[in-house]
Amino acid sequence: xxxxxxxxxxxxxxxxxxxxxxxxxxxxxxxxxxxxxxxxxxxxxxxxxxxxxxxxxxxxxxxxxxxxxxxxxxxxxxxxxxxxxxxxxxxxxxxxxxxxxxxxxxxxxxxxxxxxxxxxxxxxxxxxxxxxxxxxxxxxxxxxxxxxxxxxxxxxxxxxxxxxxxxxxxxxxxxxxxxxxxxxxxxxxxxxxxxxxxxxxxxxxxxxxxxxxxxxxxxxxxxxxxxxxxxxxxxxxxxxxxxxxxxxxxxxxxxxxxxxxxxxxxxxxxxxxxxxxxxxxxxxxxxxxxxxxxxxxxxxxxxxxxxxxxxxxxxxxxxxxxxxxxxxxxxxxxxxxxxxxxxxxxxxxxxxxxxxxxxxxxxxxxxxxxxxxxxxxxxxxxxxxxxx
Ligand SMILES: Cc1ncc(COP(=O)(O)O)c(C=O)c1O
Numbered sequence: 001x002x003x004x005x006x007x008x009x010x011x012x013x014x015x016x017x018x019x020x021x022x023x024x025x026x027x028x029x030x031x032x033x034x035x036x037x038x039x040x041x042x043x044x045x046x047x048x049x050x051x052x053x054x055x056x057x058x059x060x061x062x063x064x065x066x067x068x069x070x071x072x073x074x075x076x077x078x079x080x081x082x083x084x085x086x087x088x089x090x091x092x093x094x095x096x097x098x099x100x101x102x103x104x105x106x107x108x109x110x111x112x113x114x115x116x117x118x119x120x121x122x123x124x125x126x127x128x129x130x131x132x133x134x135x136x137x138x139x140x141x142x143x144x145x146x147x148x149x150x151x152x153x154x155x156x157x158x159x160x161x162x163x164x165x166x167x168x169x170x171x172x173x174x175x176x177x178x179x180x181x182x183x184x185x186x187x188x189x190x191x192x193x194x195x196x197x198x199x200x201x202x203x204x205x206x207x208x209x210x211x212x213x214x215x216x217x218x219x220x221x222x223x224x225x226x227x228x229x230x231x232x233x234x235x236x237x238x239x240x241x242x243x244x245x246x247x248x249x250x251x252x253x254x255x256x257x258x259x260x261x262x263x264x265x266x267x268x269x270x271x272x273x274x275x276x277x278x279x280x281x282x283x284x285x286x287x288x289x290x291x292x293x294x295x296x297x298x299x300x301x302x303x304x305x306x307x308x309x310x311x312x313x314x315x316x317x318x319x320x321x322x323x324x325x326x327x328x329x330x331x332x333x334x335x336x337x338x339x340x341x342x343x344x345x346x347x348x349x350x351x352x353x354x355x356x357x358x359x360x361x362x363x364x365x366x367x368x369x370x371x372x373x374x375x376x377x378x379x380x381x382x383x384x385x386x387x388x
Contacts, residue, residue: 005319008354009327010142010170010300010341011193015251019196019345022254023247030244036237038253039244043233045256049172049195049264050187050205052179057229059202060245063169063190066202067093069224070165070186074210076218077101079133082123082162084115084148087141088331093167094136100219102133111144111333112290112302121156132162133213140171140297143330145290145339147175147297151182163210169193173259174271174299174343185210191248194271194299196255196344200248206230271298273385274342274351277378281355282340284377285369290337299343302329303358304336306367311338317361324357348382 007014028034039058046056059065071093075081078101083094085106094104107123109115124132135157139150150166157164163185168177172187173194179187185207192199206214206226214226228241259267275298279289282303290302305311311329315338318324327339340354352375359371 006324006350006353006357008341008350009325010339010343011190012199013193013196013341013344013346015198016196016255016258016345018258019251019254022250023198025247025250027246030239030246031235031237033237035246035249036235036239039233039238039249042249042253042256043238045253045260046203047205048260049256050179050203051177051181051264052187052205054180054205054207055230055233056203056205057226057233058240058244058249059204059224059229060200060240060242061202061224062192062199063167063188063202064092064096065224066169066188066190066204067167068096069202069204069221069226070188071096071100071102072217072219072221072224073226074163074165074186074213074217075100075102075133076216078103080105080127080131082107082120082132082135084120084135084137084153086113086115086144086146086148087111087138088143089141089167089169090136090138090148093138097134097136112146114146114148114295117149117152117156120153124156124158124160124162127160130161132160134163134165136165136167138167139177140168140175140299142170142300142339143302143333145297145300145302146295150177150184154182154184163207163213170299170343171297173267175297176268179205191252194344195252196258197251198248200245201252268298271343273382274298274346274348275301276385277348277382278340278342278351278355280381281352281374281378283374285355285359285371285374287369287374290333300327300339300341302333302337302339305338306362306369309362309365309367310335313365314338314358314361317364318357321364322357322360324354326354326358352378
């Protein structure tokens, strides 16, 4: 029998009933008029969520495939690239670029801290010959919970011709990302996070400058050739170049409708409320979020474990004793943090239950915390946010 867990990891996220129902649908011809209409509507909606008038290209893959598509379509072996690098997913984007032969410079910060904009600007200023072809930024660094300030990076670029490519896998639809207004060339996201859909599709928005770079790029590509993707969405019956993940498209179509009906500003405000509530709860319990409030992203909260506690044991206890799924740390934070996801479809009562479970699990492992004070602080923060 299927177990009902409370899913509080930073993606995949729970799915709204409307999205679940949308998937309960028969297959049809993926190149026919019925499905083409649905894809057209889905892409119109996604353009609003991406805040772009440019094409949004759907791909059948997870978010990492989207990152790989950005590298193979817009870069060539030998290109110099600047990676804004303060966590596991920033490093993944950089590693993909290196794997395809790019020469990557990393401008780093300790995990849990933002990369100083001045350090990024300094790297760009020192590139007197303007060799950087792209700057890679992960807006919501899901491993640490840091919000990397895309608009500030764009301003630091000034008139430097490098493309700005943003991994928005855990941020698009959770926090503002004004693709066109800020001048972002490539934005990549996945279906399974704030888009409230199952894993299986990635989406990229592409500026005119990025399309021009794609024409110059000499990197071999086939499945992820975005020019083919563009041709397929401009077909009479829009689709993907190869057989598509129809059920995921049904879901994304429904989820984007929900997001637009709620309104983007309201969706962002809801994520802000959830994040404030969780951070207040964590502090009220006597624990500490990894990231200070000024730089914390509103989609995930990594919580520092008390000295001597293995975060993985806490995650296992929460799952095995309480059926609550919270995220383990990643990479060098594997044992020292646990991550509470609050992006996409979340509810305050689920997060309150998650906080309570975190406290109970720590107590079970011999490290009692102020669980009730934590949930009370979370409730208070939620009420305060509602009155604002
Ligand atoms: C910021 C970020 N980038 C990339 C990825 C990779 O996406 P996927 O696991 O869908 O390949 C993730 C997944 O958690 C992510 O959070």
